[in-house]
Amino acid sequence: MEKKWFKMYGNAVSGKKGRWIVLITWLLLVAVLNVTLPQADSQKNEMAQNLESHSPSQQAKKVAEKEFPATSGTPALLTWYKSAGITDEDLSLIQKYSKELDKNPVNSLDSVVPFYQFPLPVLKQQLSQDGTTLILQMHEERALKKRRTVAPQKSKAGFAARLGNLIVKKPLHLMVITLLFLGVFAFFSTKIIYTYDTLSSFPKDMPSREGFKIISEHFNPGDLAxxxxxxxxxxxxxxxxxxxxxxxxxxxxxxxxxxxxxxxxxxxxxxxxxxxxxxxxxxxxxxxxxxxxxxxxxxxxxxxxxxxxxxGLTAEQYDTEQTTNQDSRIIIPIVISIIAVLLLAYLRSLTATAYLIGTVLLSFFSVLGLGWVLLHYIFGVEAIQGFIPLYAFVFIVALGEDYNIFMISSIWKKSKQLPLPQAIKEGVAESGSVITSAGIILAGTFAILTTLPIQVLVHFGTITAIGVLLDTFIVRPLLVPSITVLLGKWAFWPSKQHIEAVERNTAHE
CATH class of the missing domain: 3.30.70 (Alpha-Beta Plaits)
Structure with missing residues (x-):
């Protein structure tokens, strides 16, 4: 009965009329959602991010914007300072610069105080009392500010922020714990038994497996192949x-x-x-x-x-094993080399390249070990297909490095303006929700394979889903940032420019 309903459903959605009905329905649904849901550019950033909208200052701001609209936004202050005092020659250069800004404004600039129209005696009155400082007010476009989409910061630290604080405070503890956890399961990867038996990949109640069992019980098993x-x-x-x-x-x-x-x-x-x-x-x-x-x-x-x-089939399976092993010896080093070159070109750091690749490789072997523990010791699987490690390697290493780059690039960028610990905390918090969501969705997608009757797909889906989850919740948020904290400025070696930036920001901390 159940199969009948599925068959009717399949015929309905794939028929000549059904497929067009499904397509038009989805297009209409997308159009309705596009009109009814809030648009991305409708969001705005409140300057007082730590204040609730019902606080007095924010209420006053709303009234001011409604009753006293202005064409200009918050002024930016351009400051000149000269310890020996600003001279008339300096003021002439400032006037030329003011004129250039007024005639050719930069992006997001609405207006500039026209210093070039001021007589020199009037402009001198704008100097500080000691004659060393001059301030030029420039106003940004208010309309542009409204179009900027910046998520307001929450007054209470979220889980990602607390995790970032924990990583910075106890990096050694986290690194040791995660390495022990991954190392234990990586050890189990040496215990895996591989098979190239295509017959065993089918369910035990399949006619072909039942037939082989009967033959092997009543005749010589080698008679079949x-x-x-x-x-x-x-x-x-x-x-x-x-x-x-x-x-x-x-x-x-x-x-x-x-x-x-x-x-x-x-x-x-x-x-x-x-x-x-x-x-x-x-x-x-x-x-x-x-x-x-x-x-x-x-x-x-x-x-x-x-x-x-x-x-014969036995000889073909033996050749498959040899070919798979040979391919692994070629493909794995090539993949690692390509990833290493790309990481080195992007990060400009040998140290970071080394530990990013090292953590992903450790994660891969841990995934194999954890998958074997789950499949063998819990579900009673005697062996897994021999080509699964190679396929899983390509997926897990590629996805792992993708997640690592997403997070580490945020840390690299922030470390140029912030002390490294703060950059790591913000980098982990900023990328955490995105990577976690993507990891859960992807792991769930691979986990669907475990519901299929073909055992090779069950094994592959289980191992790959575990790999994505392990990288999402262990390697990326804990191990990689902990190592970065412990290495400090040497995580950027040999980039002298980045090391100097970290030293400079740390000194100002």
């Missing part, structure tokens, strides 16, 4: 079949069949006495090859290694 051994004999007598029959894991060797075009090529079907899809059967493939090659050499056949071919 025999290994094919093909040799080039060069027309010489050999003992390949006899030697294969003596191998402990071989149950049966078929009669040799000559090739239809080359009678010197002989094919044998070998039934193993173990599950032909298992890791144990795969590990016997090199032994079979070595055994056959030695038989050919004893028969006087030269270049024996080039005259042996092994096929």
């Amino acid at each position: 025999p290994v094919q051994v093909i040799v080039q004999t060069d027309g010489k007598a050999n003992t390949v079949k006899e030697d294969l029959q003596k191998v402990s894991f071989v149950e049966l060797v078929s009669k040799g069949i000559k090739g239809s075009k080359n009678s010197n090529i002989i094919s044998y079907n070998i039934e193993m006495n173990v599950n032909p899809y298992s890791n144990k059967a795969m590990s016997h493939i090199p032994d079979l090859r070595n055994k056959v090659e030695r038989s050919l050499k004893r028969a006087g056949i030269t270049h024996a290694s080039d005259k042996v071919w092994i096929g």
